[in-house]
Structure formats: C-alpha cells, structure tokens
Amino acid sequence: MSSRARISGRSYWFVVFHQLKHEPVALFSALLLLLIFLAAIFAPWLAPSDPYATSMIHRLQPIGSPDHLLGTDELGRDMLSRLMFGGRLSLLMGVAPVFMAFVIGTSIGLFAGYVGGKINMIIMRMLDVFYAFPSVLLAVAISGALGPGMMNSLFALTLVFIPQLVRVAESVTTQVRKLDYIEAARMSGARSFSIIRVHVLGNVLGPVFVYATGLLSVSMILGSGLSFLGLGVKPPEPEWGLMLNTLRSAIFKEPLIAALPGAMIFVTSIAFNLLADGVRSAMDIKR
Amino acid sequence: MTPIILQVRNLKKYFPVRANLFSREQKFVHAVDDISFNVTKGRTLGIVGESGCGKSTTARLIANLMPADSGAIIFNGEGVGEIGGLELKSFRKKLQMVFQDSFASLNPRLTISETISYGPMVHDTSKEDAHLQAHDLLAKVGLDPDLFASRYPHELSGGQRQRVNIARALAFNPEVVILDEAVAALDKSVQAQVLNLLQDLKAEFELTYLFISHDLHVVHYISDDVMVMYLGQIVEMGPVEQVYSEAAHPYTRALLSAIPSMDPAHRTQKSPITGDPPNPIHPPSGCRFHDRCEHARAICASLVPALMPVQSSHVVACHMNHPSSGYETSGSDVQYASAGATR
Structure with missing residues (x-):
C-alpha cells in the first residue's frame, strides 16, 4: 500500500530528470558546460590578469609561460583571461537569441496552431519566406543591414531562429489541438487563453525545448562567425570568434594559441549538442 | 408524462470536401442530414449505426463542439446559444461528454485531481473546494482518492482512466451526459464494471444519458430507448425492447x-x-x-x-x-x- 502510494504522482519533468541521470555523456557535457559558464560568469574575479592590458614585449608568448598559463595574443594580452572574458559574450550569443526566439516563437506557434485555418496559413507562409534562406546567409544579411555591433547581431540571430521554433511549436500545437482532452476542456466552457495555458502549453513545451537546446550550439557558432566577419562584437572586446580572427596572423608563429578560441567554440558547441541529445532521449519516454 | 429535457430540431451538418483542382463543383459529405428527436429526462437514449453514419457528429453537434449548419438544440425548453435562450457557458455545465479514447481525453501533464477540478474552477469554484469535490467524485467512481488523486494518466489502466473521465464529466453536476463509445475501447469484464457504474451514477445523480455505440448488446443493456441511424438520418426509433423484438426497418x-x-445451432454464414x-x-x-x-x-x-x-x-x-x-x-x-x- 505505502509502496504503491510512493510511486504515484511522478510528473513528466521529474521522470525526464530522473532519466537524464542515467545518461553519462549528457551528464559529463552538462558538467563541462557548468564549468565553462562559471568561468565566464566569474571571470572578473577568477581571471589572472586584465584581458585588455597589452604588452608589446610579451607578444605571442607560448602556452605554459610562467606569467601566462595559456600564453599571450598578438598584442601581448593574457590568453586565459581573454578566453574567460570572451566566454561571456560567446555564451551570451549562444543562449540569449535562442531564449528570445524560444519565447517569441512558441507564442506565435501556439497562437497559429490553436487558431488554425486561414490565419495559421498566413502566419506560416510569411515565416516560410525567412525559412527559405540558409540561416548563416540570413544572419549575415540582417546584421550586415543593421550594421556591426553586438546588439544587432543578437537581434539578427533571434530573427533567424524564430521561424524554425514557430514551425516546431505550430506543428505540435496542431497535433495537440485535435486531441480529446482539448475537446473536454472546451466542453467545460473555458476561454481559449485558459485552455492554451493549462492544456496546450505543457504538452507543446517539451518538443520545442528539445529543438531549442539543439539550436544553442548553432547560435554560438553563428554569433562567433558574425564576430569573425566583423559584424558582431568590435575589438578590443574579447569574444571567441573575434579572437580567432585577430589571431589569424599568428597562425604560423604560434599555431596552438591561434587555435585556442576555436577549440573553445568547438568544445562548447559539442557539449551543447551532446546535452541536447541526452535531453531528447530522456524525454522520449512512454508517457 | 415525464418532461423532455433535450430537443433536437432539424439538425444538419454537411462537411465540405475539397473539390478537384479542375472542377468547380463544391461537394459535401452529408454527415448529419436533418434529424430531429427528443430525449426524455431520466431515460437513456442509445444511438446505434455503422461507422460513418453520423453518430459521433450528432454528439459533437449537440455538445456544441462544432457549429451546426442549421437546426436547433433546445434544453429544458430554452434554445441553446440563441438570443433570450440559454447561454452557452451555462449549457456547458448542464451537458457533459465522455469520449471513447480514455487516454487521449486526459491531459498527460495534469494529475487526476487537477484534471477533474479544472472544470469547476472555470466556473468559479475555489481551488480547495474543487479539489475536495474531485476527491469525493473519485470515491464515487470507485477509485481510492488517496491512491489516485495525485497520479498521472499514464500510471492508470484503461478502465481506471475511463472512470476518471466519468468523474470529470460529473464534476459539473450535469443533467445530461453524452457517452460517445465510452466503453468501446475497454475489454469485456471492465466494460461490464463501467456499465454498472454508469447505471448506479445515473440513479444517484438523476442523470440522462445519450449512449452512442456500435455494440448492440451494450445498447440493449443500458438503454431505455434506441435510435438507429443510417447515412446521417434516423431510420428507426423507439423503446429498446420494442425495437429489438419487433424491428420494423429492414436495416x-x-x-x-x-x-x-x-x-452454435444458430450460426450463420450468410x-x-x-x-x-x-x-x-x-x-x-x-x-x-x-x-x-x-x-x-x-x-x-x-x-x-x-x-x-x-x-x-x-x-x-x-x-x-x-x-x-x-x-x-x-x-x-x-x-x-x-x-x-x-x-
């Protein structure tokens, strides 16, 4: 009796989290990401030196130098400090546009899917115009039109991801809307807003969330790409993509140092992807 | 003479069919074609017919889940949704529905007691009262509230879920309940339990049932009156014993x-x-x-x-x-x- 009572009442998200604990790869990725995020967030306190302090005589010191654990860049700035500070902007480029697009895209998708009919068709065909462009090209085009700057590239990336998330949210909402429990809720005389909030949202959020976690690495790479092209963050601000660009000249002299920002982008995006895979399989449970 | 609780007048629903790309002619599926009938208070009306004959469409039209092309639903003498008639939101409380698919009709993200109390909360019952009522109703439909109230639908069996759906419908304190193939997906022994439960609840809450089924045994067992539909129209209607023993329509x-x-002696190959x-x-x-x-x-x-x-x-x-x-x-x-x- 008591054991039966104990197994009852496990919510969906509880089960998903429980399931995630059995995925070693996802757990390791989550831990790695946690370390990277902590290093970036607490960079002002953790960084060994000022990321902006240049020193002409200490240019391009190799990895493992006594004062500079990860060497220095082409202007003699400490690489470790710059990587930690650079993580702040790069991770922001990864998380912020996806989060914004998640909120906006889910809202539009829920509305379009729930209303259905002609309104749905108009919204979706309009978004298909954005969807037709490759995301890299679209991001470059929008931030090119708006001019360089971090806010503009965040805005551009958000716009790139909105249509994709709307499409996922809309298709799931369209499926959910036809189920009997929505009919039953309508039979209760509830308003559409209440039905969407209580009955539709909870069932749409899962699949959209999985899709959005998969976009985190794409967003970070696109953001770094924009900075690399000079459309995002402006020097001397540290950002992984921009650092990769400015260190290009040193690629023959100190290839390891030139590769460091790229390695950070690579490791972080792989961790994002592996975590997203883990979440996906954890959520793929019989409900 | 017992009063008539629900009158259906000249109900029609044609579904448009997407026309051929090259033809201008707009075609329609005649799902429900001009049907009228009365439901007497306290009696169970069984609706039978082959799949696609318009049984479920009739139910959904009566429940106002889709708009009818024409016709009227009159509840206790008041036209539903008409000016000066019964407001749709109050009608929702008086008429509830139980669906065939017990799993699809429960929100997988809500606990059983959340699902049952959602309806009354829409009608301004406080959260505490609604949850207390949900516990009472769970006991009424034969589920231990302490064991089931905080569970999720996937932790229940088909029969238990259908009991929850019945409790959810009863939470509104309705006068009419439409049971749309409500026991069709259950296996025979569970079906019998749920049918008996429905009979008990009908007596206790003074309910009127509209029982839609393709299973003639079940309809015979539970109904007082029976209505036979064919291609969107009523072909025969009457007290169940009379229709079953002296069927007048060849269909x-x-x-x-x-x-x-x-x-076995009555086995037929024809x-x-x-x-x-x-x-x-x-x-x-x-x-x-x-x-x-x-x-x-x-x-x-x-x-x-x-x-x-x-x-x-x-x-x-x-x-x-x-x-x-x-x-x-x-x-x-x-x-x-x-x-x-x-x-």
Whole structure:
C-alpha cells in the first residue's frame, strides 16, 4: 500500500530528470558546460590578469609561460583571461537569441496552431519566406543591414531562429489541438487563453525545448562567425570568434594559441549538442 | 408524462470536401442530414449505426463542439446559444461528454485531481473546494482518492482512466451526459464494471444519458430507448425492447441479425447486408437504404420515407410499414428508378 502510494504522482519533468541521470555523456557535457559558464560568469574575479592590458614585449608568448598559463595574443594580452572574458559574450550569443526566439516563437506557434485555418496559413507562409534562406546567409544579411555591433547581431540571430521554433511549436500545437482532452476542456466552457495555458502549453513545451537546446550550439557558432566577419562584437572586446580572427596572423608563429578560441567554440558547441541529445532521449519516454 | 429535457430540431451538418483542382463543383459529405428527436429526462437514449453514419457528429453537434449548419438544440425548453435562450457557458455545465479514447481525453501533464477540478474552477469554484469535490467524485467512481488523486494518466489502466473521465464529466453536476463509445475501447469484464457504474451514477445523480455505440448488446443493456441511424438520418426509433423484438426497418433487422449468436445451432454464414454503405457525398435518392435493401421497390428510390409511428412511440422511416405510402402498388423495377436517380 505505502509502496504503491510512493510511486504515484511522478510528473513528466521529474521522470525526464530522473532519466537524464542515467545518461553519462549528457551528464559529463552538462558538467563541462557548468564549468565553462562559471568561468565566464566569474571571470572578473577568477581571471589572472586584465584581458585588455597589452604588452608589446610579451607578444605571442607560448602556452605554459610562467606569467601566462595559456600564453599571450598578438598584442601581448593574457590568453586565459581573454578566453574567460570572451566566454561571456560567446555564451551570451549562444543562449540569449535562442531564449528570445524560444519565447517569441512558441507564442506565435501556439497562437497559429490553436487558431488554425486561414490565419495559421498566413502566419506560416510569411515565416516560410525567412525559412527559405540558409540561416548563416540570413544572419549575415540582417546584421550586415543593421550594421556591426553586438546588439544587432543578437537581434539578427533571434530573427533567424524564430521561424524554425514557430514551425516546431505550430506543428505540435496542431497535433495537440485535435486531441480529446482539448475537446473536454472546451466542453467545460473555458476561454481559449485558459485552455492554451493549462492544456496546450505543457504538452507543446517539451518538443520545442528539445529543438531549442539543439539550436544553442548553432547560435554560438553563428554569433562567433558574425564576430569573425566583423559584424558582431568590435575589438578590443574579447569574444571567441573575434579572437580567432585577430589571431589569424599568428597562425604560423604560434599555431596552438591561434587555435585556442576555436577549440573553445568547438568544445562548447559539442557539449551543447551532446546535452541536447541526452535531453531528447530522456524525454522520449512512454508517457 | 415525464418532461423532455433535450430537443433536437432539424439538425444538419454537411462537411465540405475539397473539390478537384479542375472542377468547380463544391461537394459535401452529408454527415448529419436533418434529424430531429427528443430525449426524455431520466431515460437513456442509445444511438446505434455503422461507422460513418453520423453518430459521433450528432454528439459533437449537440455538445456544441462544432457549429451546426442549421437546426436547433433546445434544453429544458430554452434554445441553446440563441438570443433570450440559454447561454452557452451555462449549457456547458448542464451537458457533459465522455469520449471513447480514455487516454487521449486526459491531459498527460495534469494529475487526476487537477484534471477533474479544472472544470469547476472555470466556473468559479475555489481551488480547495474543487479539489475536495474531485476527491469525493473519485470515491464515487470507485477509485481510492488517496491512491489516485495525485497520479498521472499514464500510471492508470484503461478502465481506471475511463472512470476518471466519468468523474470529470460529473464534476459539473450535469443533467445530461453524452457517452460517445465510452466503453468501446475497454475489454469485456471492465466494460461490464463501467456499465454498472454508469447505471448506479445515473440513479444517484438523476442523470440522462445519450449512449452512442456500435455494440448492440451494450445498447440493449443500458438503454431505455434506441435510435438507429443510417447515412446521417434516423431510420428507426423507439423503446429498446420494442425495437429489438419487433424491428420494423429492414436495416434495423439486418443489424440485429448481425449480432453473433451464443447458440452454435444458430450460426450463420450468410451476411445480413451486402455491400458497403454508399458514399455519403452522393447519398442514394429516396430511401437511402434502398440500394442494399432486399425489399426495395420503385417507390423507395424516388420518394423519401418520413418517420411514421408504427406503435405509440415507436417510429420508423420505411414505405413498407405505411399502407398509404404506395409501396404495395409500386412496381418492383428498382433498377430503372435508381439508375435514373443516381445520375
């Protein structure tokens, strides 16, 4: 009796989290990401030196130098400090546009899917115009039109991801809307807003969330790409993509140092992807 | 004379079919075609018919889950959704529905007690009261509230979930409950338990049921009256014992003879009706059953039979049963008449 009572009442998200604990790869990725995020967030306190302090005589010191654990860049700035500070902007480029697009895209998708009919068709065909462009090209085009700057590239990336998330949210909402429990809720005389909030949202959020976690690495790479092209963050601000660009000249002299920002982008995006895979399989449970 | 709680008047629903790219002609599926009937308070009306005959559409039209093309629903003498009539939101409380798919009709993200209390909370019951009521109702439908209230639908069996759906419908304190194939997906032993539960609840809460099913045994067991539908129209209606023992319409007779017999001596190899139901986009002219009916004559293909009483409350739409219809004098040359009519 008591054991039966104990197994009852496990919510969906509880089960998903429980399931995630059995995925070693996802757990390791989550831990790695946690370390990277902590290093970036607490960079002002953790960084060994000022990321902006240049020193002409200490240019391009190799990895493992006594004062500079990860060497220095082409202007003699400490690489470790710059990587930690650079993580702040790069991770922001990864998380912020996806989060914004998640909120906006889910809202539009829920509305379009729930209303259905002609309104749905108009919204979706309009978004298909954005969807037709490759995301890299679209991001470059929008931030090119708006001019360089971090806010503009965040805005551009958000716009790139909105249509994709709307499409996922809309298709799931369209499926959910036809189920009997929505009919039953309508039979209760509830308003559409209440039905969407209580009955539709909870069932749409899962699949959209999985899709959005998969976009985190794409967003970070696109953001770094924009900075690399000079459309995002402006020097001397540290950002992984921009650092990769400015260190290009040193690629023959100190290839390891030139590769460091790229390695950070690579490791972080792989961790994002592996975590997203883990979440996906954890959520793929019989409900 | 017991009062009539629900009147359905000339209800019609045609679904448009996407026309061929090159044809201008707009086609319609005649899902529910001009049906009228009354439901008496405290009685159970069983609605039977083949799949696609419009049973579920009728239920969804009555429940206002989809708009009717024309017709009226009159509840306790008040027109539903009409000006000066019964407001839709108050009507929702009085008429509830239980669906066939017990799993799809429960939100997988809500606990059982959240699901049951959602409805009353829409109607301004406080959260605490609604949850207390949900516990009471769970006990009423035979589920231990302490064990089930905080569970999620995936942790329940089919029969338990259908009990929850019944409790959810009862939470509104309704007067009429539509049971749309509510026991069809359950296995036989669970079906019997749920049917008995429905009988008990009906007595306790003074409910009126609209029981939609394709299972003639179940309808016989639970219904007081029965309505037989064919291609969106009523072909026969009356007290269940009378219809089952003295079926007047050839279609009803065919349906009843299709019930498998428990007696091996009565085993039959012969199929009671031949062919499939006709296409509801182009229903046959005259009596819609005439092209599958062994008694059909010329008049059946040309003249639509009206519902006429054979006994006090037993009505049937068949020319054969009405001496004045001209069936007796009509020629048997159906082929010619129907070929002319279907064109």
